[in-house]
Amino acid sequence: MTLIECRELTREYRKGGSVIRPLDGLDLDVDRGEFLSLMGPSGSGKTTLLNLIAGIDSPTSGRLLVDGTDLAALTRSRLAAWRSEHVGYVFQLYNLVPVLTAYENVELPLLLHPLSRRERHERVVSALGRVGLDDRDSHYPRQLSGGQEQRVAIARAIVTNPAILVADEPTGDLDKASAHAVMSLLQELNSELGKTIIMVTHDPATTAYSSRTLHLDKGRLAEANESREVPA
Template identity: 70%
Template sequence: MIGIECRALTKKFMKGETTITPLDSLDLVIEPGSFLALMGPSGSGKTTLLNLIAGIDRPTSGELLVDGLDIAHLSRSRLARWRAEKVGYIFQLYHLVPVLTAYENVELPLLIHPLSRKERHARVQRALELAGIADRHDHYPRQLSGGQEQRVAIARAIVADPPLLLADEPTGDLDRESSTAILKLLRKLSEDLGKTLLVVTHDIATTDYAQATLHLEKGRLVTEPGEEQRHA
């Protein structure tokens, strides 16, 4: 299990002449094994925070410790290797590779691991079964519904068995029925596999499945009176 600690985490970028600050000196501790929902209006910095934790974006200042490692100062290559071991990322729009079948999409993260074809097959099969999409393994993304695509994306995120799962609005493009199924699946992954799970969402229903909900506004955490910034 993996914990996260942000200290005065700030992200700024220029848009024309204007400085945008999606994250403003954020302090946050996420306990290992927790399932948190991260909510807030558009532009509040939710996705930026998720990207920083995943190491696919870099903070302007502050510290970001994931499993005790300050990832803000890792090189891009080291970050990629770190992600391969530690992070599974689930996108709102699934981002499957269209020329690959569901099986091949799930297999992608394993291609950089020194595994035999047999070992890869066993892992992919298990991930597809956990995500409940094993029967569509030979389908291409265009042959799948949105919910099915998201299941494939989840299988891809868990296939390398990373301790940290990050999901950016995983139900944002799905109907209610599919959303519920995906949220149940995420909670199952958190409970059964002990993953630390952080889900960015606009969907209030997600809070029913998460252990706690964080609210971001203008790049800062909004806390209720008496609530600490230590979660789950």
């Protein structure tokens, strides 16, 4: 069942005197529960596509439906509320708030929801437990390793129980072991919790965890591959 539908999706922006078009009439369908990897050279439009799906950027033209919602038709405040409900974003550089502990970082998106302190606590503990960091809840980001920071970021992304997880090079700043742990976690979230995951990556090894890999070039789809064997 299609969760994300992109038709003739185009994104342009001006830089200096020239117009840059990172996405150029892209067509794409993503099914519910799918784990999709996006690959391609720098400037091919991977992150732009991710941002459009996550609702933090708007298409210049074309249509983008996510779970039946036309994101371009939403006002800024409605789009913010939609993001809070439907999307979790995992950044390459984690983007945790440095003055907040791991617990507080994970709790941050829940502050937007009408939950009691106890309900928030239960959800944060559950999310940190899911990423295996329930004993690091009082640690600040600077007291965590890169892999641990990324797992806190994943806990923050899933704590509101969104249907979609978008991840922009989630292992781009990690060593091999940490990258494996993070990718295993994402795969677990996909297979066990049914999260639809769209991941941008430069690392071919990580695409093995996904169910489908798409290659982008100059803002269009280049080819599609089925997943390979997951490395040990």
